[in-house]
Amino acid sequence: MIFDVLTLFPEMFDIFSYSIIKRARDNNLIRLNIYNIRDFTTNKHRKVDDYPYGGGAGMVMQAEPIYNTVDYVKNIYGYKPYTILMSPKGEVFNQNISKELSNINHVMLICGHYEGIDERIMPLIDREISIGDFVLTGGEIACMAIIDSVSRLIPGVLSSNESFEDESFYSGLLEYPQYTRPEEFRGMKVPDVLLSGHHENIRKWRRYESLKITYKRRPDLLKKIDLSNEDMKMLEDIKNRKKEK
Template identity: 70%
Template structure:
């Protein structure tokens, strides 16, 4: 899968030169290319922003360098990649969106900065995305978040496909607790059911713990979760106990 990134700060993306994403790059499973928007400005001082019409605080990124950068990529690839602009106005990035994006072949991320970008750029943007209801200095960190989240859903990036199937949000539920050796640490023991070797009981315990943790910490997620009759009965039981 190909990712292209348009940014004013390409040096920030050295984060992809380590860990799981680096291994995926080395295996040619993902291809990440970073482009400096300043390379496409016609301004001799590499200026890419200007004051907004109508007045107001801050500066706005100009349309020309962004259009020319995207035209350059189109000339290389023969098409325009699916283009996402990171913006507070965008739809909120969630696990189901990560799954949607993981089926694509090529995504271009446009990282805004300052007070945003010239609205005329929106004519060549396919999607706008936000990672939450808070303000950041630019679109670089959200781009990193999305690429990391999407990449790990691509076959071969993780060592086993099952590695992400039971994780938080995979079924709109938070993940159950995990334990490893030793069996006892500072007086705290691993739950007996996990030592039993009884897979059906372990699966039941894990499901119930996911339901319990989600109910206690993110009850809003239960609205979109796929719940069985037993799940609903369990939630009702823990709800009564908490009252």
């Protein structure tokens, strides 16, 4: 999969020179190309912003440098990649969107900055995405989160499907508790079921714990997934136990 990133701060993406994403890049599972928007300005000062028409605080990114950068990318490939704008006005990113994007072979992400971007770039945009209802200095951190999330779903990036299929949000639920050695630490013991070697009992325990923690912390998620008959019984037990306390 190819990620093309348009940004004013390419050095921020050095974070992808480490860990899982670095390994995926080394193995040619993903390609990450970073383009500095300032390199595509037409003025000697590499200016990319100006005062907003109508007045107001802050500066607005100009449309021309972004169009020039996109044209450069289009000339490389012969087409415009699926283009995403990091924007607080966009749909809120979640695991389902991550899955959708992982099935697109080539994605271009544009990172905004300052008070916004000239609205005339919108003909270039296929989708606007936000990572939450809060304010960031620019789109770079949001862009990194999306690249990281999507990359994990690309076959071969992680060691096995279990590495992401059991994680929080992949199945629509929060993840069950995890334990490792030693069996007892400062008086806290690993649940006996995880030491039993009984795979079906372990599966049921993990599902029950996922349902329990989701019910407690993010009950809204339960309305968005299809619950099996087994899930419904577990959830009923969880609710009854809560009432008894």
